[in-house]
Amino acid sequence: MHAPRFDNVLLRELPGDPESGPRPRQVQAAWSRVQPTPVAAPRLVAHSREMAAELGWSDDEVRASAFADVFGGNALLPGMDPFATNYGGHQFGHWAGQLGDGRAITLGEAVLPGGARRELQLKGAGLTPYSRTADGRAVLRSSVREFLCSEAMHHLGIPTTRALCLVATGETVVRDMFYDGRPQAEPGAVVCRVAPSFLRFGHFELPSARGDTALLRQLADVCIRRDFPHLFDGGDDAPLEALQRRGAFTPERYAAWFAEVCERTARLVAGWMRVGFVHGVLNTDNMSILGLTIDYGPYGWIDDYDPDWTPNTTDAQGRRYRFGWQPRVAHWNLARLAQALSPLFDDAAPLQAGLDRYADAYVQAERDTIARKLGLVGCEDSDVELMQRLQSLMQAARVDMTLGFRALADVDPAHPSADVLADAFYDTALREAHAPALEAWLQAYAQRLSRDPLDAAGRRARMAAANPRYVLRxxxxxxxxxxxxxxxxxxxxxxxxxxxxxxxxxxxxxxxxxxxxxxxxxxxxxxxxxxxx
Structure with missing residues (x-):
């Protein structure tokens, strides 16, 4: 089994923990070296052929036992130097202090042909210094969900971490699934997830909360240089230290970086809202600095349209992370990131400008979503109200979000009828009760289509690309x-x-x-x- 070239920038350019190994501890550094804990009988359950090909592995190599050994945690490839990173975060609105990679171990940063970088990270690979009282393992059920959803989101066109493979460990893991005092032994598994970077908002929050401005600045510089190289004029490829010596990391460059983080986050959340995805646990430590969907835990897809729905039992009372609140929660999380980054700025104006950019980018993305989902060339102001009326009707009548929007492409503007939505209702009585309102909405929609320049074929193609037929329910x-x-x-x-x-x-x-x-x-x-x- 061949190995890609590894260049572990985070280990080289960020201060590390002088102690290695998984002993639980408070760490005053960016990362800690730790080895995956070997498992009894690693066995490949599934893999993403697209992700394997991008990393240079053939199907034959993936199916060989050596592959399962590496990505089950029993072996390393040349150049791999495993580590876990240190971060904090706000969980359910409250500062939680040090959190870190409690069961995620990065094997290394692979450099692909052409220079692109991909971190390979095992989730469920055993204890790290950040595991606290947990065991660092993962069960098969959650690992299947993470593996499938990582790839499903990618194919939906939504920014996400990817999944290379899913490996069963041949061991059991004890979990109390609903925290009701009835733990059970479940089959264990490890997912190898892949991303250009796994840096989160919480990586910057922790040193800021500790008053460690030097580490905060170094983290920001490394992140910008490695993950946002386009922010340097002319593609400057000078080493990080050279850039720092000549003062390249100015407040203006930090401002441009933060603004881009805000815009990427806005586009990400708009993507979730387009397809009905609910993350379920949008703590700041689960927010990617690259604007990727990260940490697939208690997520879910909207079935009958309900902006108040959350899939997370832990959030069942407060519903902080319900579907309809995701845009505002993301903004709140960005405000916490702005607060953490404030020592890098002379005043708050650039940070406020970044938060304003989030709001503007989200509105723009939402209007684009409306146009695409309704099959329009562009979004007029009245189209926003038209969409809001439809969403209210879908909620009141318990219409399936995915099926309902997909069926709209079958509306005949000359003879609009709610019959096209028949298969999307969950309740026959509610369908009949709201039929007049839906017919009235469809009449208004048909009138709007009559003013749009797209022909029927163009409208259907545009809607099919925005309204998936298949989601990971x-x-x-x-x-x-x-x-x-x-x-x-x-x-x-x-x-x-x-x-x-x-x-x-x-x-x-x-x-x-x-x-x-x-x-x-x-x-x-x-x-x-x-x-x-």
């Missing part, structure tokens, strides 16, 4: 998990293949596009989930 993921826990990995592979083409019609796979069945409405894993994994 919780009950579909749970069915694949049930099969995997019984020893049948084929369900994971089949579902992965479905989500590779989320916007295409896939004859013979209509069952994967159906609305949530009634049995799944209250079943564990299909409706609400916990952070326990």
């Amino acid at each position: 919780n009950y579909l993921a749970q069915q694949a998990i049930d099969r995997a826990e019984a020893g049948d990995d084929a369900g994971v592979a089949e579902l992965l293949d479905v989500v590779r083409r989320p916007c295409d019609d896939q004859p013979g796979r209509e069952a994967f596009a159906a609305k949530r069945p009634e049995w799944a409405r209250t079943r564990a894993g299909c409706s609400m989930l916990s952070c326990s994994s």
Whole structure:
């Protein structure tokens, strides 16, 4: 099995913990060296062929036992130098202090042909200094969900960390799934996730909270130089120290960086809202500095349209992270990041400008979403109100979000009828009660289409690209998990293949596009989930 070239910038350019190993401790540094804990019988369950090809591994190499050994945590490739990073975060609105990679271990930073970088990180690979009282492991059910959703989001066109592979460990892990005092032994697994960077808002919050401005500045400089090189004029490839000596990291450059982080975050959240994705636990330590979806825990997809829905049992009372609040929570998290970065600025104006850029970028992205989902060339001011009326009707009538928007492409502007939405309703009585209001909305929509320059074929193509037919509904993921826990990995592979083409019609796979069945409405894993994994 060949190895890509590794160049571990974070280890080289950020201060490390003088102690290695997994002993729990407070760490006054950016990272700690720690080895993955070997497992009994690593076995490949599934892999992303696209991600493997990008990293240079053939199907034969992936299926070899050496691959499972490496990505189960039992072996290393030349150049890998495993470490866990240190960060803090605000959890459910409260400062939590040091958190860190409690069960994630980065194997190294691979350099691809052409110079692109990808960090390879094992999730569930054992104890680190940041595991606190946990065991650093992950169960198969959560690992299947992370593996599938990482790839599903990528194929939906939403920025995300990726998943290379899913490896069963041959060991069990004890988890109390719903924190109800009934722990059970479950099969364990490790996911290898991949991203240009796993730096989070919390990486910057922790040194700022500790008053360690030197580490804060070094983190920002390394992040900008490695992950935002386009912010340097002329593609300057000078070493970090040379740039620092000549004063390249000015408040203006920090401001440009923060503004871009804000804009990327706005586009990310707008993508979630477009497809009905609910992250479930938007703490600041789960926010990527690159604007990627990161940490797939108790996530879910909206079934019947409900902006107040959260998939997270831990959030069931406060619903801080419910679907409709995600844009404002992201803004709140960016405000915490701005506060953390304030020692790098002479005044608050550039930070406020970045937060304003988030608001502007989100409005722009939301208007683009409206135009695309409704099949319009552009979004007029009245279209915003038109979309809001539709969403209110979908909520009141319990219309499936995915099926409802997908069916709109079948509306005949000459004879608009709510019959095209028939399969998207969860309640027949509510369908009948709201039929007049829906017919009135469809009449208004048809009038709007008559003023739009797109022809019928162009409208349908535009809507099909924005309104997926297939999303990773919780009950579909749970069915694949049930099969995997019984020893049948084929369900994971089949579902992965479905989500590779989320916007295409896939004859013979209509069952994967159906609305949530009634049995799944209250079943564990299909409706609400916990952070326990």
